[in-house]
Amino acid sequence: MIADFFTITVLVGILTSGIRLATPYLFAAIGETFSQRSGVLNLGVEGQMLLGAFAAFYVSYITGNLWLAVLVAIVVGALMGLIMAFVSVNLQAQQGISGIGFYLFGLGASDLLFQKLVGTVKIANSFSPVYIPVLSEIPGLGEIIFQQNVLVYVAFALVPVAWFVLNRTTLGLKIHAAGENPAAADSLGVSIAGVRYFTIILGGILSALAGASLSIAQSNVFQQGMTSGIGFIAVALVYFGGWRPWGVLGGALLFSMVNALQLWIQVKGVGIPSDIAVMMPYVLTILVLVASVSRVRGPSALTKPFEREN
Amino acid sequence: MTESRILPSGQTRIDSLEMRGITKRFPGVLANSKVDFDVKAGEVHALLGENGAGKSTLMKILYGLYHPDEGEVLIDGKPVSIDSPNDSIKLGIGMIHQHFMLVQTLTVAENVALGLPSSRGPLTDLDRVSKRILELADIYGLKIDPSAYIWQLSVGQQQRVEIIKALYRGAALLILDEPTAVLTPQEVKEFFIIMNQMVRDGHAIIFISHKLHEVVEISHRVSVLRDGHLMGTRPTSEITKQDLANWMVGREVGFAPDRGVVERGEVRLELENVTCGTDRGTPGLRGVSLEIAGGEILGVAGVSGNGQRELAETITGLRKVTGGKVLLEGQDVTNLPPAELTERNLSYIPEERMKDGMIKDFSVAENMVLREHQKTPYSRYGFLDLGAIARHSDALIAKFHVKTPSRETHAKNLSGGNIQKIVIARELFRNPRVLIAAQPTRGLDIGATEYVRQQIIEQRKAGVAVMLISEDLDEILALSDRIAVLYEGRVMDIVPRDQATPEKLGLLMAGVAQDLSCEPAK
Numbered sequence: 001m002i003a004d005f006f007t008i009t010v011l012v013g014i015l016t017s018g019i020r021l022a023t024p025y026l027f028a029a030i031g032e033t034f035s036q037r038s039g040v041l042n043l044g045v046e047g048q049m050l051l052g053a054f055a056a057f058y059v060s061y062i063t064g065n066l067w068l069a070v071l072v073a074i075v076v077g078a079l080m081g082l083i084m085a086f087v088s089v090n091l092q093a094q095q096g097i098s099g100i101g102f103y104l105f106g107l108g109a110s111d112l113l114f115q116k117l118v119g120t121v122k123i124a125n126s127f128s129p130v131y132i133p134v135l136s137e138i139p140g141l142g143e144i145i146f147q148q149n150v151l152v153y154v155a156f157a158l159v160p161v162a163w164f165v166l167n168r169t170t171l172g173l174k175i176h177a178a179g180e181n182p183a184a185a186d187s188l189g190v191s192i193a194g195v196r197y198f199t200i201i202l203g204g205i206l207s208a209l210a211g212a213s214l215s216i217a218q219s220n221v222f223q224q225g226m227t228s229g230i231g232f233i234a235v236a237l238v239y240f241g242g243w244r245p246w247g248v249l250g251g252a253l254l255f256s257m258v259n260a261l262q263l264w265i266q267v268k269g270v271g272i273p274s275d276i277a278v279m280m281p282y283v284l285t286i287l288v289l290v291a292s293v294s295r296v297r298g299p300s301a302l303t304k305p306f307e308r309e310n
Numbered sequence: 311m312t313e314s315r316i317l318p319s320g321q322t323r324i325d326s327l328e329m330r331g332i333t334k335r336f337p338g339v340l341a342n343s344k345v346d347f348d349v350k351a352g353e354v355h356a357l358l359g360e361n362g363a364g365k366s367t368l369m370k371i372l373y374g375l376y377h378p379d380e381g382e383v384l385i386d387g388k389p390v391s392i393d394s395p396n397d398s399i400k401l402g403i404g405m406i407h408q409h410f411m412l413v414q415t416l417t418v419a420e421n422v423a424l425g426l427p428s429s430r431g432p433l434t435d436l437d438r439v440s441k442r443i444l445e446l447a448d449i450y451g452l453k454i455d456p457s458a459y460i461w462q463l464s465v466g467q468q469q470r471v472e473i474i475k476a477l478y479r480g481a482a483l484l485i486l487d488e489p490t491a492v493l494t495p496q497e498v499k500e501f502f503i504i505m506n507q508m509v510r511d512g513h514a515i516i517f518i519s520h521k522l523h524e525v526v527e528i529s530h531r532v533s534v535l536r537d538g539h540l541m542g543t544r545p546t547s548e549i550t551k552q553d554l555a556n557w558m559v560g561r562e563v564g565f566a567p568d569r570g571v572v573e574r575g576e577v578r579l580e581l582e583n584v585t586c587g588t589d590r591g592t593p594g595l596r597g598v599s600l601e602i603a604g605g606e607i608l609g610v611a612g613v614s615g616n617g618q619r620e621l622a623e624t625i626t627g628l629r630k631v632t633g634g635k636v637l638l639e640g641q642d643v644t645n646l647p648p649a650e651l652t653e654r655n656l657s658y659i660p661e662e663r664m665k666d667g668m669i670k671d672f673s674v675a676e677n678m679v680l681r682e683h684q685k686t687p688y689s690r691y692g693f694l695d696l697g698a699i700a701r702h703s704d705a706l707i708a709k710f711h712v713k714t715p716s717r718e719t720h721a722k723n724l725s726g727g728n729i730q731k732i733v734i735a736r737e738l739f740r741n742p743r744v745l746i747a748a749q750p751t752r753g754l755d756i757g758a759t760e761y762v763r764q765q766i767i768e769q770r771k772a773g774v775a776v777m778l779i780s781e782d783l784d785e786i787l788a789l790s791d792r793i794a795v796l797y798e799g800r801v802m803d804i805v806p807r808d809q810a811t812p813e814k815l816g817l818l819m820a821g822v823a824q825d826l827s828c829e830p831a832k
Binding site for chain 1: 420
């Protein structure tokens with residue numbers, strides 16, 4: 001029966017949707033990697049994603065212009081990041097608590113706006129697959145990788161870009177120092193506030209894009225709480241990935257593949273109750289986190305607001 | 311000093327720097343009051359003072375970390391404004407902080423490059439930075455590998471990175487904030503050689519310290535701060551150590567406490583081949599054996615991080631012993647919980663008094679009974695007897711001269727010296743059999759230090775077995791009967807008092823075995 005299930009077609013299908021489903025994890029977790037590397041834990045990712053998802057959906061629904069939708073999602077994410085940065089950097093809030101606040105705000109605000117502005121389930125314009133010339137013709141691989149929507153390509157391209165920025169640029173050096181020893185960086189004239197504002201806002205933007213990828217690429221609707229924990233899993237992925245973009249990519253793929261698998265199991269009905277299948281990614285989160293505890297040491301100054309001592 | 315205004319590093323010299331009438335207030339504290347201070351090219355000007363005298367504040371103002379409420383800074387006669395470290399760095403001022411400002415997980419070159427514009431725009435140019443580091447290292451005799459990670463370096467090497475970092479940024483004037491506090495005596499010597507060379511080359515150096523003998527040895531002029539006021543500035547050659555000490559404290563200070571004669575009693579504490587891990591899971595102690603008798607002070611010397619903390623914590627039941635035995639008065643107490651050890655009259659003055667020695671949001675009285683609050687007379691049937699606690703703490707406040715507005719004052723509002731007195735009162739009033747004192751005078755001013763050392767000597771006279779763990783070699787030499795030197799979790803040697811010299815201990819602290827140092831020089 002299992003053998004029947006794993007035909008080539010099904011395998012390609014799982015891998016294709018696995019790659020696609022990795023998109024929101026990647027956006028959100030790469031953004032979170034930046035803010036954590038600079039010493040800020042952003043637990044509000046899920047809320048930022050929901051607002052981004054709604055903003056993108058709404059603009060797409062009203063105007064039909066997908067790029068405008070992406071742009072508005074970016075602006076909304078940047079604004080959320082700005083507020084988050086003000087709260088964590090200037091007000092020096094407990095990041096764990098304020099992050100939960102941001103999540104709840106995003107959850108409530110996105111739903112409220114949806115109820116007021118849209119009301120019922122509506123369908124919006126969404127990104128369709130872009131076939132990369134030649135490459136998409138490759139049997140199997142072409143379908144899996146090169147027939148995805150544009151946000152998928154952007155998300156995967158982010159991984160090497162993030163690696164490069166963190167490891168090969170002066171900005172990356174400042175981010176690393178701000179997360180490890182902000183006092184040292186400060187004594188060399190690096191603006192810790194500036195660095196953290198940058199990473200938190202970048203995190204907000206990427207979270208919003210993660211949300212947009214759900215509402216105007218993977219689907220074409222907005223639903224209350226449609227992020228279903230991806231934002232929190234993204235935070236976990238940063239730990240799992242050891243605060244490195246390639247590690248995060250590995251984690252994101254692991255989760256999205258399991259997710260794709262459970263979707264196919266539900267569709268095909270392999271005799272595993274669908275409730276169990278739906279649980280798989282979350283069970284995996286717990287297992288992965290337990291396994292990755294203290295495997296890699298995180299940024300020393302993570303969650304610690306910076307203030308010059310007297 | 312008139313020949314060239316260009317330093318070997320290529321930077322223009324700062325001929326003179328002057329701070330005039332600097333005043334800085336923090337809420338409730340006048341940190342600096344109308345302080346005048348100056349330094350010239352080619353001199354070491356020592357800034358001396360007790361903790362809280364305002365030395366660091368003054369220097370942080372010069373470095374742009376604080377803004378003065380009044381006063382001005384002049385470089386070569388011209389007023390300058392310094393609003394941030396960026397400004398001071400541009401003016402040629404470099405600061406080496408007491409706690410190194412290095413990112414452990416970055417390399418030497420990355421630490422040096424941090425915050426500087428790169429020749430490749432947004433991309434790092436670490437190859438170029440490394441080349442320049444090697445040039446500077448060569449000019450100033452500071453051997454360093456630019457690609458090494460900071461965590462791989464010894465403390466002395468890290469200090470060199472700090473100096474190179476400052477030179478790389480074109481420092482003509484260096485502020486050194488207690489640079490020798492973390493070094494072994496040999497490293498201090500090497501460091502002084504580097505300092506002397508820099509001064510000869512035309513750098514100006516401000517040397518902050520509270521170690522008088524170092525100030526006398528290295529500086530050309532010395533200024534003393536007390537309670538934020540400048541007590542005066544003198545050429546070092548015209549002043550004695552005793553004068554300086556009296557200036558700092560404002561009264562006569564006794565340097566060598568009188569130890570008296572005490573008979574060595576029975577062995578009370580014994581460690582047999584004890585091993586344990588560190589917080590990071592690396593080996594902490596690698597088989598430590600020693601014993602301490604009643605009426606004896608065993609000094610434990612060593613450079614910070616060589617197992618001192620682990621040693622204190624294994625004996626006091628705070629850290630799991632993974633091998634070997636701890637014996638208290640002949641009985642095996644290995645891995646017994648701290649409460650059990652309290653019953654057996656073990657007392658402990660922990661290294662981090664604010665973290666491990668007390669609860670800072672508790673009152674003085676509550677802190678006084680932390681160890682025995684669950685016992686009569688302080689509590690009965692699970693209820694605290696506040697009257698008994700109040701009487702007890704009032705008695706201790708009087709006996710141990712704790713300066714506090716009341717017994718209800720929160721511990722965090724007291725000075726470091728008074729906080730340590732609370733810990734000492736709590737630990738010593740119950741007449742311990744064994745006392746573990748870890749860095750008992752660290753961060754205390756001269757007056758409080760004197761008091762704490764006197765208390766430790768009193769314990770010795772009372773027949774207590776005392777372990778004194780300290781990174782202050784002078785303290786170890788002044789108080790101990792025997793001195794054990796820890797290096798990488800092992801006891802290098804135990805040296806009797808009359809055979810201990812700073813040089814000998816310094817070699818042991820650096821991990822050089824005794825028999826090597828006895829070999830004739832070739």
